[in-house]
Amino acid sequence: xxxxxxxxxxxxxxxxxxxxxxxxxxxxxxxxxxxxxxxxxxxxxxxxxxxxxxxxxxxxxxxxxxxxxxxxxxxxxxxxxxxxxxxxxxxxxxxxxxxxxxxxxxxxxxxxxxxxxxxxxxxxxxxxxxxxxxxxxxxxxxxxxxxxxxxxxxxxxxxxxxxxxxxxxxxxxxxxxxxxxxxxxxxxxxxxxxxxxxxxxxxxxxxxxxxxxxxxxxxxxxxxxxxxxxxxxxxxxxxxxxxxxxxxxxxxxxxxxxxxxxxxxxxxxxxxxxxxxxxxxxxxxxxxxxxxxxxxxxxxxxxxxxxxxxxxxxxxxxxxxxxxx
Amino acid sequence: xxxxxxxxxxxxxxxxxxxxxxxxxxxxxxxxxxxxxxxxxxxxxxxxxxxxxxxxxxxxxxxxxxxxxxxxxxxxxxxxxxxxxxxxxxxxxxxxxxxxxxxxxxxxxxxxxxxxxxxxxxxxxxxxxxxxxxxxxxxxxxxxxxxxxxxxxxxxxxxxxxxxxxxxxxxxxxxxxxxxxxxxxxxxxxxxxxxxxxxxxxxxxxxxxxxxxxxxxxxxxxxxxxxxxxxxxxxxxxxxxxxxxxxxxxxxxxx
Numbered sequence: 001x002x003x004x005x006x007x008x009x010x011x012x013x014x015x016x017x018x019x020x021x022x023x024x025x026x027x028x029x030x031x032x033x034x035x036x037x038x039x040x041x042x043x044x045x046x047x048x049x050x051x052x053x054x055x056x057x058x059x060x061x062x063x064x065x066x067x068x069x070x071x072x073x074x075x076x077x078x079x080x081x082x083x084x085x086x087x088x089x090x091x092x093x094x095x096x097x098x099x100x101x102x103x104x105x106x107x108x109x110x111x112x113x114x115x116x117x118x119x120x121x122x123x124x125x126x127x128x129x130x131x132x133x134x135x136x137x138x139x140x141x142x143x144x145x146x147x148x149x150x151x152x153x154x155x156x157x158x159x160x161x162x163x164x165x166x167x168x169x170x171x172x173x174x175x176x177x178x179x180x181x182x183x184x185x186x187x188x189x190x191x192x193x194x195x196x197x198x199x200x201x202x203x204x205x206x207x208x209x210x211x212x213x214x215x216x217x218x219x220x221x222x223x224x225x226x227x228x229x230x231x232x233x234x235x236x237x238x239x240x241x242x243x244x245x246x247x248x249x250x251x252x253x254x255x256x257x258x259x260x261x262x263x264x265x266x267x268x269x270x271x272x273x274x275x276x277x278x279x280x281x282x283x284x285x286x287x288x289x290x291x292x293x294x295x296x297x298x299x300x301x302x303x304x305x306x307x308x309x310x311x312x313x314x315x316x317x318x319x320x321x322x323x324x325x
Numbered sequence: 326x327x328x329x330x331x332x333x334x335x336x337x338x339x340x341x342x343x344x345x346x347x348x349x350x351x352x353x354x355x356x357x358x359x360x361x362x363x364x365x366x367x368x369x370x371x372x373x374x375x376x377x378x379x380x381x382x383x384x385x386x387x388x389x390x391x392x393x394x395x396x397x398x399x400x401x402x403x404x405x406x407x408x409x410x411x412x413x414x415x416x417x418x419x420x421x422x423x424x425x426x427x428x429x430x431x432x433x434x435x436x437x438x439x440x441x442x443x444x445x446x447x448x449x450x451x452x453x454x455x456x457x458x459x460x461x462x463x464x465x466x467x468x469x470x471x472x473x474x475x476x477x478x479x480x481x482x483x484x485x486x487x488x489x490x491x492x493x494x495x496x497x498x499x500x501x502x503x504x505x506x507x508x509x510x511x512x513x514x515x516x517x518x519x520x521x522x523x524x525x526x527x528x529x530x531x532x533x534x535x536x537x538x539x540x541x542x543x544x545x546x547x548x549x550x551x552x553x554x555x556x557x558x559x560x561x562x563x564x565x566x567x568x569x570x571x572x573x574x575x576x577x578x579x580x
Contacts, residue, residue, distance in 0.1 A: 070490075072453070073462050097485040101465045104418070104450040108457025113419065113540030116448045130544070135446050139342045140351065142446075143545040184462035185494035188480075192488050199486040205579070229580060247468075247505040248484065253338045253444055254362045254504060262579045273338045279549050283577050285569065286555070299555040300577070303569055305562040313566035321574050 002150065004034030006088035007056070008079055008106070010070070010098045011039045014046030018202065019094040019157035024055035026160045027092060028167070030123055033057055036086050036172065040067040040075060052169025054162065059169050060086065066180035070098070074183030076105035081176035083110060088150070090129055092121075095154040096201070103154045113146040116154050119259070119280065129153070137253035137276040157202050158259050159280075193248070198232035200251065205262045206281075208234035208251055210274075212267020212288060212307055216244035221311050222266055228315040228322070234258070236268045252277040267307050270295025287311065326380035326474045328371040329429055330404065331439035331451070333361045334388055334395035338444055342548070349543045350415060360395045363440025365402075365509040366502035370470060371438050372403045373507065378474050380435070381405050385428055387421055389413045393525065400520035401512030407523070408432065412530035412537075418446075420537040422454035427533045429459060434497055435474065441466045441501040448541075456499040464492045465501040472496070 005027040009020040016039065027035045037056035039047055044061040051059055060082050067078065079102070083091070091106065093099035095117040107114035119141075120132035129151055135142050146152070200206060207226040209219055219233070226233050233249060240250035251258055253273035259280030266287045268274060275298045278284060286299040287310050296302045303310050336342075336351075337359045343352040360368070371382045384399045384407035386392050396407045410424050429437060437459075442449035449465075456463040468489065469482040477496040482489050484503055512520070530537065556572065558565040573580045 072464075076457075097466060097483070097490075100449055101453070101463075101483075104453035105457060105463065107419070107450065108422070108454045113417070114448075114450060115541055116450060133447075134549075135546075136336075136340075136342055136351075137338075137444065137447065138549060140344065141547050141549055142543050143547075145542045145544050146540060147542055148540040185464055185492050185498070187490050188493050189491040190485070190488055191491075197487055201486065248487075250504070257447075262573065262577070271339075272341060283573075283579060284552070285573070291557075291559075296555055296557060298552065300552055301569060301572055302555045302557040303562075303565045304557060304559045305565055309562035310566050313563040314570055317567045317570035318573075318580055321570055321580060 002087045002089040004036060004088050005031045006083065006086055006091045007035065007037045008091060008093050008102070009037065009039050011041060011043055011047045014043035016047050016050065017094060017096065017157070018162065019096065019155065020051070021054040021162045022157065022160035023092045023094065023155050024051065025163040026121060026155070028055035028165050030121065030129065035167070036060060036088065038062070038079065038082055042068055048169050052167050053164050055165045055167055056169045057167045058172045060172050060174050062174070062176065064175065066178055070187045071183035072101050072105050072185050074178060074180065075102055076109055077178055078176040079106045080109045082174050085174050086172065090151040090153065093152070093154040095156045099154050103152060107152050110150055111148065112150040112152050113148040114152040114154070115144050115146060117156050118153050119156050119159050121153050121155065134257070134280065137257050137273070138279040139276045156259065200232050200234050200256050200258050203232035203258070203260050205229050205231035206234050206258060206260045207231045207264045207266065208236065208268060209239060209266050210236035210268030211238050213239065219245060221308065225264070225311050225315040228318040231264070236271070236274050265295050266311060268295055269293045270298055326374060326378045326435045327433065328374055328380065328382050328436045328438060329385050329432060329434045330367050330371045330382060330399070331425060331437065332364045332368065332384050332386045332395055332399050333443045334358050334386065334392045335361045335443055335445040338362065344546050344548060348546050351546065358391060358394065360398055361440050361443045363442060363444070363502055363504070366504065366506045367438040367440050368399050368402050368404065369507045369509040370502060374436070374472060383408065383432060385425060386410065387412065387416070387424055387530070396525055397520050398512065400523045401517040402510055403516065405523065407525045409525055409527045410530050411527050414537060416537050417539050417541040418448045418450035419454055419540050422451050422458055423535040424530050424533055424537065425451065426455050426458035427535050428528065429455070436497055437499045439501055441503050452499050452501040461497055461499050462494040463499045464494055466503045467500055468503050468505050470500060470506065
């Protein structure tokens with residue numbers, strides 16, 4: 001009988017993203033002693049210790065040459081083969097660019113229901129798993145059941161606590177026996193963009209600018225605050241549409257949906273689409289010279305004032321606090 | 326080259342969502358319906374491909390009769406004709422993909438384009454599930470698409486966290502569009518008039534012979550908890566900034 005949870009993650013140079021440990025920690029609470037982690041590629045072996053420490057009872061490491069370069073169709077077939085061997089009741093994927101590309105492909109092959117981008121996965125009274133997932137970019141929370149025999153979830157990064165449970169991480173040898181020359185869509189090149197920018201969906205603190213920043217050059221003022229706070233930089237939609245910042249900065253219903261500990265909205269009025277995209281933040285701070293701006297209704301803390309005076313002073317105050325810490 | 330572009334009708338992103346207790350779907354009276362914003366990029370891209378390589382752009386949509394408005398708008402942007410898979414039922418991603426796959430199969434295609442996700446249920450699954458149903462390769466969240474119809478080859482740039490990935494794949498394939506791929510055109514008045522006469526073939530989903538049983542079922546919808554009223558600081562900017570830093574440090578304990 002199918003049991004336990006299979007965590008499917010990617011790795012680069014022997015390192016997994018933090019969300020891998022979030023998923024393992026959660027899986028170990030939901031199915032103690034029945035958690036298997038699967039990863040791919042050169043360097044997969046080096047992930048074993050970390051995966052075990054965070055909750056992998058078993059690991060499957062597909063480090064064969066066929067899995068050096070990502071292929072959505074090839075990797076999905078490999079996951080299908082691993083599922084035949086491990087026979088898990090549920091699969092978890094990270095709701096990252098990688099996981100959101102692969103998970104539905106696997107769901108299609110396995111004929112299993114998938115709940116994407118879940119913020120909560122829990123044990124139901126009937127012994128199955130249920131989930132909560134934000135829809136309409138977070139304007140609504142949906143509690144969903146998956147009724148197919150096997151259940152698949154992708155988990156939003158940056159939500160679950162990471163715990164160490166020191167599991168064995170016993171090696172399960174699986175060779176899917178696939179020929180890479182049959183893989184159709186293959187990654188041929190990866191380019192890092194704008195050096196050092198923290199990924200918004202994984203950031204703990206985000207400083208974000210809107211029209212109130214007035215000109216592209218003025219984003220430097222926000223950059224200074226972001227540096228002081230150790231934050232990633234984001235923006236509202238109009239500012240990205242104007243080309244002041246890259247599209248990848250855009251936060252909101254048709255951009256990135258974020259859930260940091262602290263979100264600092266600077267010169268952002270608070271359109272409903274933007275507020276939806278930041279609603280998962282633990283604390284929202286608004287800095288705006290318009291006391292009537294809707295962003296203040298979504299905020300925990302607000303400063304009504306000229307951002308060009310408030311933001312540098314805030315950066316200075318944060319540096320002072322950090323110096324004393 | 327024949328491109329099918331899958332278009333979903335969704336509530337305008339400016340919609341304030343209303344729920345009644347016990348609802349498993351949102352209140353839809355008074356809602357303004359629009360083309361899913363990511364599908365607009367897919368429509369625009371398919372029109373540019375037609376302008377470059379010739380051929381045909383066929384819109385495929387699924388949903389109740391109100392969806393025809395979105396279809397007419399896609400036709401007004403320049404698509405040639407449309408297929409409307411008619412149903413009043415709420416399908417899950419897998420059911421929608423099965424119905425769409427059947428229609429695509431019957432229609433034939435060189436390429437299938439759609440948005441990276443619909444901004445209502447945010448599942449981001451239909452493109453990939455459809456690709457599996459049709460036995461096609463996929464590339465999702467695409468920023469830039471280069472197509473060689475003669476060699477039947479695609480090179481696409483897709484967005485990752487802090488990086489771009491280049492994917493090569495054969496045609497036919499399913500491609501899902503990300504913001505930044507292009508700037509969708511606005512329909513011109515003459516094209517809006519022309520769109521009224523374009524063919525929209527209506528096919529009841531029930532007649533397709535595909536299972537629409539739900540695998541993923543909404544049990545309950547709730548609005549997110551409201552935040553307590555904000556602490557608002559005014560007055561001297563430097564003092565307010567210092568007080569804010571103190572609150573973040575001592576009260577919220579986040580810096």
